[in-house]
Amino acid sequence: MERALRKRDEMKYKRATSNFLIRKKVLRLSVFLVGLLFLTESAFAETQSMPACLELLQNRCQSCHYLNRVCQKLEEKSKRRWAATLKRMVKRRGANLSGEEQDFLLDCLATPAPDIKQECGK
Ligand code: HEC
Numbered sequence: 001m002e003r004a005l006r007k008r009d010e011m012k013y014k015r016a017t018s019n020f021l022i023r024k025k026v027l028r029l030s031v032f033l034v035g036l037l038f039l040t041e042s043a044f045a046e047t048q049s050m051p052a053c054l055e056l057l058q059n060r061c062q063s064c065h066y067l068n069r070v071c072q073k074l075e076e077k078s079k080r081r082w083a084a085t086l087k088r089m090v091k092r093r094g095a096n097l098s099g100e101e102q103d104f105l106l107d108c109l110a111t112p113a114p115d116i117k118q119e120c121g122k
Pocket of ligand 1: 057060061062063064065069070073085086088089093094095096097105
């Protein structure tokens with residue numbers, strides 16, 4: 001009788017520990033998956049922002065003049081002068097850029113991204 005009881009307790013103990021181990025494994029796996037998701041997402045965000053600059057230039061600036069006009073001034077203008085140029089393109093010439101897009105483009109122009117340099121042959 002006592003032996004049977006002990007056997008039952010042993011079984012209970014085994015089940016409890018294996019449940020615990022499974023839970024621990026699941027937890028570890030989900031931490032890993034969440035981490036992976038986070039990593040791929042931030043990598044994705046980075047690759048997303050890279051072509052966006054060039055795309056903006058291609059889509060919003062070429063309607064009036066060749067990109068060449070922008071390229072000529074690449075690495076020539078200071079950030080302040082680029083800000084003034086962008087403002088003029090929007091306010092005086094009628095370029096279609098939101099304030100956010102202007103800020104974004106300003107950074108790409110002041111410190112040209114590799115894809116923009118490449119497009120400009122610099
Ligand atoms: C609606 C027409 C139009 C659009 C769109 C436009 N531009 Fe211009 N851009 C002009 C005109 C007109 C000139 C020449 C007169 C002047 O400089 O204001 C010019 C000249 C320039 C110049 C040479 C003059 C300088 O200040 O260095 C640059 C650089 C330039 N644009 C950049 C841009 C950029 C960057 C964009 C896109 C965000 C853009 N432009 C969009 C009309 C436009």
